[in-house]
Amino acid sequence: MRDLTSSFLELIRLAATDLPAEVEHSLQTAQAREAPGSAAAGALETILENVPLARQNSTPVCQDTGTPIFYVKFPEGWSTRKLRDQIRQATAQATALSYLRPNAVDSVSGKNSGNNLGDDYFPTIHFEETEEQTLTADLMLKGGGCENVGAQVSLPNAQLGAGRDLGGVRKVVLDAVHKAQGKGCAPGILGVAIGGDRGSSYYASKEALFRPLQDTNPDPKLAALEEQLTDEANQLAIGPMGFGGETTVLGVKVKSMHRLPASFFVSVSYMCWAYRHRSMVVDGADVTYI
Amino acid sequence: MHNLTIPIPDEAIRGLKVGDPVSLSGVMITGRDTAHKWMVETFVKEARPPEGDDREVYEALKDLLAGGAIYHCGPVVAGLDTKEYRFVAAGPTTSTREEPYQGDVMHHFNVKAVIGKGGMGPKTLAACQEVPGVYLHAIGGAASLIAQSVQRVLAVHKLAFGVPEAMWVIEVKDFPAVVTMDAHGASLHAEVEARSKTNLERLLAAEVR
Numbered sequence: 001m002r003d004l005t006s007s008f009l010e011l012i013r014l015a016a017t018d019l020p021a022e023v024e025h026s027l028q029t030a031q032a033r034e035a036p037g038s039a040a041a042g043a044l045e046t047i048l049e050n051v052p053l054a055r056q057n058s059t060p061v062c063q064d065t066g067t068p069i070f071y072v073k074f075p076e077g078w079s080t081r082k083l084r085d086q087i088r089q090a091t092a093q094a095t096a097l098s099y100l101r102p103n104a105v106d107s108v109s110g111k112n113s114g115n116n117l118g119d120d121y122f123p124t125i126h127f128e129e130t131e132e133q134t135l136t137a138d139l140m141l142k143g144g145g146c147e148n149v150g151a152q153v154s155l156p157n158a159q160l161g162a163g164r165d166l167g168g169v170r171k172v173v174l175d176a177v178h179k180a181q182g183k184g185c186a187p188g189i190l191g192v193a194i195g196g197d198r199g200s201s202y203y204a205s206k207e208a209l210f211r212p213l214q215d216t217n218p219d220p221k222l223a224a225l226e227e228q229l230t231d232e233a234n235q236l237a238i239g240p241m242g243f244g245g246e247t248t249v250l251g252v253k254v255k256s257m258h259r260l261p262a263s264f265f266v267s268v269s270y271m272c273w274a275y276r277h278r279s280m281v282v283d284g285a286d287v288t289y290i
Numbered sequence: 291m292h293n294l295t296i297p298i299p300d301e302a303i304r305g306l307k308v309g310d311p312v313s314l315s316g317v318m319i320t321g322r323d324t325a326h327k328w329m330v331e332t333f334v335k336e337a338r339p340p341e342g343d344d345r346e347v348y349e350a351l352k353d354l355l356a357g358g359a360i361y362h363c364g365p366v367v368a369g370l371d372t373k374e375y376r377f378v379a380a381g382p383t384t385s386t387r388e389e390p391y392q393g394d395v396m397h398h399f400n401v402k403a404v405i406g407k408g409g410m411g412p413k414t415l416a417a418c419q420e421v422p423g424v425y426l427h428a429i430g431g432a433a434s435l436i437a438q439s440v441q442r443v444l445a446v447h448k449l450a451f452g453v454p455e456a457m458w459v460i461e462v463k464d465f466p467a468v469v470t471m472d473a474h475g476a477s478l479h480a481e482v483e484a485r486s487k488t489n490l491e492r493l494l495a496a497e498v499r
């Protein structure tokens with residue numbers, strides 16, 4: 001089996017230092033909407049100065065390089081045990097090269113492992129065998145500040161007056177955005193999952209984030225909900241960094257899953273503006289990065 | 291733009307208002323969760339006896355923090371093997387986790403500026419009025435840009451806390467931030483929170499279209 005360690009290292013470098021163009025464009029559009037001279041406009045201006053600088057110098061966009069979350073889809077014949085080893089090696093190398101901050105802390109002793117390798121859950125790696133001929137690895141760096149403001153609610157919820165329907169989902173999401181204020185480094189991107197169990201629901205809320213920022217949900221009902229939530233979250237006027245302003249979220253991505261008759265979970269993963277994610281496709285001897 | 295030099299005199303602090311952009315220069319230290327817990331438990335509340343190099347670090351901090359600034363930041367640092375440290379990425383971390391400690395730390399060490407992101411609560415706002423001090427909001431995620439304002443790493447204390455949690459003594463030039471809590475009791479965070487709450491209630495009262 002081919003050794004992909006150096007390719008994984010490049011994937012990590014790109015994710016940490018080179019913000020996807022679509023996120024940058026979306027931030028530029030947001031900046032144009034803010035009142036000139038406002039704190040919100042100033043915040044976005046600083047953000048937009050930082051992005052090309054990080055890209056040019058190959059330094060992290062944000063110092064919190066988060067939990068590296070890998071989703072690897074592979075054709076028959078690859079060894080997930082070896083792939084896991086290679087990803088872990090690449091992660092340690094990326095840390096030594098300062099693309100990643102040492103972020104793996106032992107929850108009992110409080111000790112930082114120093115190389116981003118923790119137990120089986122750090123970094124997070126999901127594997128899935130597919131029928132494709134190519135191997136695809138998606139990587140997301142999920143920072144702590146925004147992860148901390150995520151939310152999961154079991155519907156119905158009396159306090160929010162939220163029932164077990166899309167109207168209830170809407171209330172949960174808007175409440176989560178309000179509670180987050182600027183703490184998740186607004187403007188954020190929301191990954192929302194409806195249904196599942198507590199675990200699968202949060203998992204799906206992260207998966208939803210991998211959709212292109214400007215795409216439309218194939219389900220017309222969810223597409224309408226996404227549009228409405230984006231618009232209404234922005235009406236909260238929390239603004240960039242929570243300074244007040246026009247743009248609180250850049251987009252909302254909703255995924256629906258089957259659920260138990262007794263459960264109706266809504267899970268919200270808040271992704272900060274520094275939405276660092278990259279993919280690599282391995283096709284025979286060729287490796288391309290997206 | 292207000293240019294501030296550390297140590298910051300009280301008159302300069304009182305001259306700052308919520309919304310003012312500032313540019314900071316001088317020597318500051320980083321400190322986040324572990325550092326704040328350690329400072330408060332060991333020296334403010336004296337809940338446990340100093341051990342190891344605790345005393346030495348405390349003496350160094352007293353000088354650095356008098357009239358000084360503490361930055362909630364867990365940086366990416368290069369040169370760990372050679373000890374020729376260099377800040378590579380150094381944006382702010384969420385400050386609210388230090389809310390239980392910050393006011394006490396400000397009083398104890400006479401800290402004039404707390405720098406972070408996301409704002410802080412009533413206890414810190416009260417300390418800003420009493421000390422007097424300000425809360426400065428740096429731009430979250432603007433890590434490469436902010437690292438460029440770090441001219442030199444002068445020392446590091448408590449590296450055993452881990453790179454993000456250690457107390458790095460840094461010399462900065464033109465470090466950009468915005469005043470979001472001032473010494474006159476104003477907090478931009480409280481304002482935005484209240485306004486967005488009204489907006490939320492209006493939206494929640496209407497059903498899905």
Ligand code: SF4
Pocket residue numbers: 062063064065066142143144145146147183184185272273274381382383430431432
């Ligand atoms: S929320 Fe995102 S941008 Fe903000 S500090 Fe954390 S990782 Fe960086």
